[in-house]
Amino acid sequence: MATIAVIAPGAMGSAIAARLHGNGARILTVLAGRSAATIARAQESGMEGVEETALAEADLILSIVPPAEAANLAIRLSPLLAAAVRKPVYVDCNALNVLTKRGVAAVIGQAGAPFIDAAIIGAPPKSGERGPRFYVSGDNLSASVALREMGLDVRPVEGGVGAASALKMSYAGINKGLTALAAVMVLAAGRAGAAHALYAELAESEPELLARFSRVLPDMVPKAYRWVAEMDEIASFLESDDGGRLMFDGAGRVYERLSAECDGDEVGQLKAFAAAAERP
Template identity: 55%
Template sequence: MPPSIAVIAPGSMGSAIAARLVEHGCKVPTLLEGRSEATRRRAAAAGMTGASAAEIADADLILSIVPPGEAVALAEQLATVINRNSRKPLIVDCNAVNVETIRRIEDIVLSSGARLVDAAIIGLPPKPGTKGPAFYVSGDAASDIAVLGQLGLDLRLIEGPIGAASALKMSYAGINKGLTGLGAAMVLAATRAGAADALRDELALSLPHVQARLANALPDMLPKAYRWVAEMREIAGFLGEDHPAALIYEGFARLFEHIAADVQGQGTEAAQLVAFAERCKAKT
């Protein structure tokens, strides 16, 4: 019989992973109290069922998939409920947090009697007919969630302690999303100075792979920019506050915060980024 696997929360990644698990016969409870109607519809479409915190604590596995700024609070919420239970689930923290944060989460989880697996999700939410995303896991209990590999997830074990998977996530996201942030900053600056078309043409000539990447990455980033703010600060923390490169990621956090506010406001700079991306695609 497939295990009961709770997924918190039913965002775009969480609901897509839940749908994959449901396809393989799993029951997937989630927390819906206080969530929007759109979130409730997304959860229902994925086959997830609303549950109380106590019912979540009775699951075999709990996958925590929330914005990084909410990861510690969720661990504390779960630990409070699990403390009252004789049954102790295995919690898989799949959030984009730095090594210091995941170790803090480990302390919280262990205090409840539960165990923790450190996980890093790299790639887009799973779609029917696709294998991804990659689901890297580390920690002493990582081998105990091998069942996820039999339930449609691309599970990849890292031989390392709690923190190893999070370190991979921070490093990969620092490069991947950092390049998007760098491109967005320069495209906006070039646009303000009247050089956007010249920049596009030069990228097409000398860095066509960069132009192709920005054509997809810039518009894709816009609805996610608000989520990337905390992630950039986690990456800054991963580097260490005394490391000069941490300032780069604090700058990216402020950039994505600025872009997110523009998306929610007048949308002037968002339109400029979309226009640049569309002109890049028109040239290919």
């Protein structure tokens, strides 16, 4: 039976854990300092709370944390990995730009542990569905076979460490960049009294986009706070593309504003627009 550590038991981490557990894996995680709701979710997902030192017993460690915490986690675990006789394979699954991901890989490499660059595209696993796609790249992909056998939709990407992350950055840039654009323009149309006219024009000439906006605008609100750091990662990923970087600096500020707002006026306007779009 494979032993897999999943850090942390967030929405994505616990859903991945549940799928692996359902296919026979033992799942370790760290629950110290987590809320009662998170601990309950972790236990429902078959996750076993252990001391951080016990993570070295795992065959694989999946890092699934907010982007800003990914490097810290690797640095914190590296002495443990360095001391382990049988090294776990460290799988960084976070939405990081290529340089950050390579930095994490270097930390893990110095500890002597194998590293896999991974990127998750799609919503958290649900029973009965195949997704999300679990892209992997690097020189140690053989260890990812175990993840495929335990129900993940593992897909190798050529190009070494950084390739899976580059795919994730590009895809998320389109996806979450478009949601930011929609939020900005719906709110601006509203300020100018043109939200209804914009709705009508989209319904006629861009019905697919309108249907998408009605779905993604309300979905975005509770996630906006997490997307701020992801927009920063995408901006860094764009390197010498000054225009592209500005676009994602801007998207980060938009998500920051909307997450600070919570149930404020702008969020209400976005939800109202989305609800109007759902009407036949």
